[in-house]
Amino acid sequence: xxxxxxxxxxxxxxxxxxxxxxxxxxxxxxxxxxxxxxxxxxxxxxxxxxxxxxxxxxxxxxxxxxxxxxxxxxxxxxxxxxxxxxxxxxxxxxxxxxxxxxxxxxxxxxxxxxxxxxxxxxxxxxxxxxxxxxxxxxxxxxxxxxxxxxxxxxxxxxxxxxxxxxxxxxxxxxxxxxxxxxxxxxxxxxxxxxxxxxxxxxxxxxxxxxxxxxxxxxxxxxxxxxxxxxxxxxxxxxxxxxxxxxxxxxxxxxxxxxxxxxxxxxxxxxxxxxxxxxxxxxxxxxxxxxxxxxxxxxxxxxxxxxxxxxxxxxxxxxxxxxxxxxxxxxxxxxxxxxxx
Amino acid sequence: xxxxxxxxxxxxxxxxxxxxxxxxxxxxxxxxxxxxxxxxxxxxxxxxxxxxxxxxxxxxxxxxxxxxxxxxxxxxxxxxxxxxxxxxxxxxxxxxxxxxxxxxxxxxxxxxxxxxxxxxxxxxxxxxxxxxxxxxxxxxxxxxxxxxxxxxxxxxxxxxxxxxxxxxxxxxxxxxxxxxxxxxxxxxxxxxxxxxxxxxxxxxxxxxxxxxxxxxxxxxxxxxxxxxxxxxxxxxxxxxxxxxxxxxxxxxxxxxxxxxxxxxxxxxxxxxxxxxxxxxxxxxxxxxxxxxxxxxxxxxxxxxxxxxxxxxxxxxxxxxxxxxxxxxxxxxxxxxxxxx
Numbered sequence: 001x002x003x004x005x006x007x008x009x010x011x012x013x014x015x016x017x018x019x020x021x022x023x024x025x026x027x028x029x030x031x032x033x034x035x036x037x038x039x040x041x042x043x044x045x046x047x048x049x050x051x052x053x054x055x056x057x058x059x060x061x062x063x064x065x066x067x068x069x070x071x072x073x074x075x076x077x078x079x080x081x082x083x084x085x086x087x088x089x090x091x092x093x094x095x096x097x098x099x100x101x102x103x104x105x106x107x108x109x110x111x112x113x114x115x116x117x118x119x120x121x122x123x124x125x126x127x128x129x130x131x132x133x134x135x136x137x138x139x140x141x142x143x144x145x146x147x148x149x150x151x152x153x154x155x156x157x158x159x160x161x162x163x164x165x166x167x168x169x170x171x172x173x174x175x176x177x178x179x180x181x182x183x184x185x186x187x188x189x190x191x192x193x194x195x196x197x198x199x200x201x202x203x204x205x206x207x208x209x210x211x212x213x214x215x216x217x218x219x220x221x222x223x224x225x226x227x228x229x230x231x232x233x234x235x236x237x238x239x240x241x242x243x244x245x246x247x248x249x250x251x252x253x254x255x256x257x258x259x260x261x262x263x264x265x266x267x268x269x270x271x272x273x274x275x276x277x278x279x280x281x282x283x284x285x286x287x288x289x290x291x292x293x294x295x296x297x298x299x300x301x302x303x304x305x306x307x308x309x310x311x312x313x314x315x316x317x318x319x320x321x322x323x324x325x326x327x328x329x330x331x332x333x334x335x336x337x338x339x340x
Numbered sequence: 341x342x343x344x345x346x347x348x349x350x351x352x353x354x355x356x357x358x359x360x361x362x363x364x365x366x367x368x369x370x371x372x373x374x375x376x377x378x379x380x381x382x383x384x385x386x387x388x389x390x391x392x393x394x395x396x397x398x399x400x401x402x403x404x405x406x407x408x409x410x411x412x413x414x415x416x417x418x419x420x421x422x423x424x425x426x427x428x429x430x431x432x433x434x435x436x437x438x439x440x441x442x443x444x445x446x447x448x449x450x451x452x453x454x455x456x457x458x459x460x461x462x463x464x465x466x467x468x469x470x471x472x473x474x475x476x477x478x479x480x481x482x483x484x485x486x487x488x489x490x491x492x493x494x495x496x497x498x499x500x501x502x503x504x505x506x507x508x509x510x511x512x513x514x515x516x517x518x519x520x521x522x523x524x525x526x527x528x529x530x531x532x533x534x535x536x537x538x539x540x541x542x543x544x545x546x547x548x549x550x551x552x553x554x555x556x557x558x559x560x561x562x563x564x565x566x567x568x569x570x571x572x573x574x575x576x577x578x579x580x581x582x583x584x585x586x587x588x589x590x591x592x593x594x595x596x597x598x599x600x601x602x603x604x605x606x607x608x609x610x611x612x613x614x615x616x617x618x619x620x621x622x623x624x625x626x627x628x629x630x631x632x633x634x635x636x637x638x639x640x641x642x643x644x645x646x647x648x649x650x651x652x653x654x655x656x657x658x659x660x661x662x663x664x665x666x667x668x669x670x671x672x673x674x675x676x677x678x679x680x
Binding site for chain 2: 220
């Protein structure tokens with residue numbers, strides 16, 4: 001009995017090595033995408049990774065060129081009813097709105113008059129620069145940390161840092177394990193992006209340089225304890241959405257992604273950037289919010305042509321072979337189990 | 341005889357292992373800074389690296405925080421009589437100067453009238469954006485490669501890509517070998533920086549994201565073969581000099597360097613950024629051009645207070661403990677031996 005048992009272990013180990021030998025680190029043990037349903041999207045992702053890491057295959061990509069760009073709001077975490085960056089910006093605007101020197105100026109007047117919602121639809125990116133005017137960057141980081149840990153989502157009643165989609169974090173870990181270089185590209189204020197993502201241990205292997213967002217103009221002074229950065233009341237070009245994402249891929253990364261993952265029209269240029277890599281196999285993914293029960297069903301609340309319409313959403317810029325991830329059908333689980 | 345020989349090899353190997361055991365990868369074999377004279381600066385660099393990589397020491401810095409920022413023009417390669425970026429920009433301006441639609445506009449008028457020298461002193465950064473207006477980025481890269489390989493330096497009569505300082509490239513290799521993350525920060529056009537540095541095999545381990553320069557505004561179109569970027573006639577903020585270097589360290593890296601290496605007043609803010617790291621041991625280096633025979637002696641051609649004055653150059657922002665590297669005394673060799 002013991003002999004048979006050991007032989008089985010040995011055989012199982014041998015088979016495990018055999019299976020893994022051709023695919024490098026494709027899966028260290030168990031199912032690396034265990035939170036994904038056994039459906040075509042998961043198979044396509046695993047097949048793609050196997051192909052590009054197989055040095056003998058025609059689709060091989062050397063590790064240094066395995067660039068991944070992932071959107072944040074609505075792709076890595078819940079963005080409804082409002083993205084964390086916008087929740088943060090509006091909380092700062094409301095703090096500042098009563099200051100006498102800001103009377104008569106937007107967006108502070110809107111904040112005082114409860115009209116931010118209207119203004120944000122037109123000029124959301126304007127909020128980032130204006131909202132923190134004069135604040136030191138260290139103070140901004142501290143305020144974002146407090147928000148992520150303490151402020152609770154109006155519907156799910158849990159802190160914002162618990163609103164990351166676990167299957168997406170697992171996908172990033174799987175790609176990192178296979179020597180992909182992952183960048184998070186978000187339209188939100190870059191300091192919010194870095195600070196919020198730093199709350200997740202699953203993203204701890206990504207240094208701050210891998211988080212690219214919209215930049216707020218800063219100035220710097222030199223004190224006794226090193227440089228002190230403080231915010232000016234405007235953003236820098238380019239705002240990191242749509243064309244801005246393609247531009248920042250060139251400016252900040254300098255290599256085209258072979259995998260791009262988004263969820264909105266703001267991500268289409270990033271998906272199109274994969275065609276610049278020159279590699280035969282590249283992957284474009286759009287997350288579809290179609291789960292009104294566990295998260296949101298965008299199609300039910302929006303006019304045709306907006307978020308709900310994916311995967312057709314990006315076909316103009318990024319072609320037709322975009323894979324659509326259904327939150328309803330592809331995610332076994334979305335958020336971590338509630339502690340209460 | 342054979343026995344003694346083998347025993348000697350064994351003892352030597354054992355001693356080698358002993359010497360290296362405490363210092364990780366501090367020196368794989370031989371002298372990693374063989375092109376540096378045996379003088380205080382070299383000793384200080386080696387001592388610093390030993391300290392920060394020793395996990396048992398008080399000055400230990402984990403690999404992920406071993407950030408290095410190095411200037412390019414005048415620090416990694418010769419910048420006299422003109423930096424490669426400026427040589428490139430002026431060659432483009434001269435190509436464009438006769439175009440009818442550019443008559444009456446600067447800097448094209450200056451180019452046509454041989455007055456670029458006067459204009460460049462006031463507005464050198466303006467040259468980068470204007471010079472390539474309308475060009476595709478691929479074309480810019482090809483032109484920079486041609487320049488680096490074919491155009492010869494007026495005094496040294498060798499292509500610009502052979503004007504890198506070998507001891508500095510060796511220093512970068514030594515830091516990389518010890519798990520430092522090296523960024524090149526240059527005031528020059530970022531595309532020039534990346535393309536020029538890609539000519540050097542010693543820098544091949546640094547991906548494009550590690551080269552940070554002044555950005556030219558771009559637009560993007562999507563063709564059949566992926567995105568096509570073309571140049572607009574202006575730069576983006578911040579110009580990557582002085583305060584711009586400190587700002588880009590935050591924007592682009594998000595971590596403070598523990599080593600910063602420059603050669604001019606444009607680098608002082610970058611040197612000061614080391615004080616933001618919070619680590620007890622950090623290193624600030626300024627290269628002094630004091631070798632009129634092998635390169636240039638800046639002090640002989642300039643008024644007091646400019647480049648020649650280092651190491652006092654950056655004391656206002658970056659304190660007094662800046663190490664000055666003398667090209668004359670510290671570099672055994674500067675350029676690679678001429679092939680002719």
